[in-house]
Amino acid sequence: MLMFTDRKKYYFAPVFALLFCHAILAPGCSRRPARISRLQWCSMGTFAAVQSADSDTAERLRTVAATRFSQIETELSAWDPESTLSQVNRAAGSDRAVPVSDAFLDVLRIATTMNHHSAGAFNPLLGPVLHLWGFGSETTPTATPDRHALHQAFSLAECSALSIVAIDGHPAVKLARPGMRLDFGAVAKGYAVDLAWQDAQRQGLSNALIDLGGNLRALGEARPGRGGWLTGVKDPFNPDRLIARLLLRDGEAVATSGNYERFVEINGERCAHIIDGRTAMPVKGIAAVTVIAPDAATADALSTALFILGAEQGERLLADHYPDSLALWIPDRQPAAIIASEKMEVRLDRTAFP
């Protein structure tokens, strides 16, 4: 699912939304100094991290999160030929429907719903198009793909050719046309974070932050009275610098889609790893989008959809279908400027800090 041309590079990519222990920024706000334990490892082709304000629970939290991330990778990885996703893709065009888990179905439903809400901009069947543009393939193209091949690949991104059937009472997925290829790169990480978050909550863990490749969800708060976890919004033109900060409240999730971590250079121009599902072309004009949503799967899928739609159409998508989510867009021109949705504006602290 995480279709990277250069996995190693991405393993060590810096976090999209840099996290702070607020004690570092404003010492003395509370009588108890916050001691944040942070553990980081690699999972699902990217970095994973947990932070815990209760240092003795960090290890447990990591076990919980790592277990879930591995499970989701086993099911949804586009890299693992044995994953359920790879089996579904291999069976495309045959009569065979591949049995899938509830998690697979959940992710599929979130993705197809986003496809519907975004009028096709978001599409989990863009696998063949992404492959042609060099995302997820062994080679990286340096020129625009052949027109005919692109048209051919795009014709396979047809959601009506995807069906969910029952085999002996169990759900199974079938892709009707050969060459069709599902890709959950825009939603699976967020979904995995939600599962880990639910497990952590069930096990009584609290005051923690779970992160998978820049998809974060907060449990409790970083310090008493803080009301959540403070996150930073990076300057896409200088990812070492932060241009705003946001308080992630208990239960909320944040995700960022950007063109500055993963891209290909075609004809000397930087192309994002996000394709417009209405045109099969890489999205231009936006450097980054950050979304806060009630859960991490929604934040993940929305960040990709809103990256494609831009601020104007994106605001409409939020108002019509995701009234509890907020977003900000950073156009792809320097210096970095923030366009915030109405609800985001209220939450955003534009205080610049080093």
Ligand code: ADP
């Ligand atoms: P990241 O994976 O870097 O966090 P995103 O969440 O925005 O960023 O997901 C980007 C991934 O989503 C791409 O690598 C690709 O797998 C997939 N993708 C690209 N374009 C689309 C699209 N229009 N609809 C759905 N998924 C897409």
Ligand code: MG
């Ligand atoms: Mg996403």
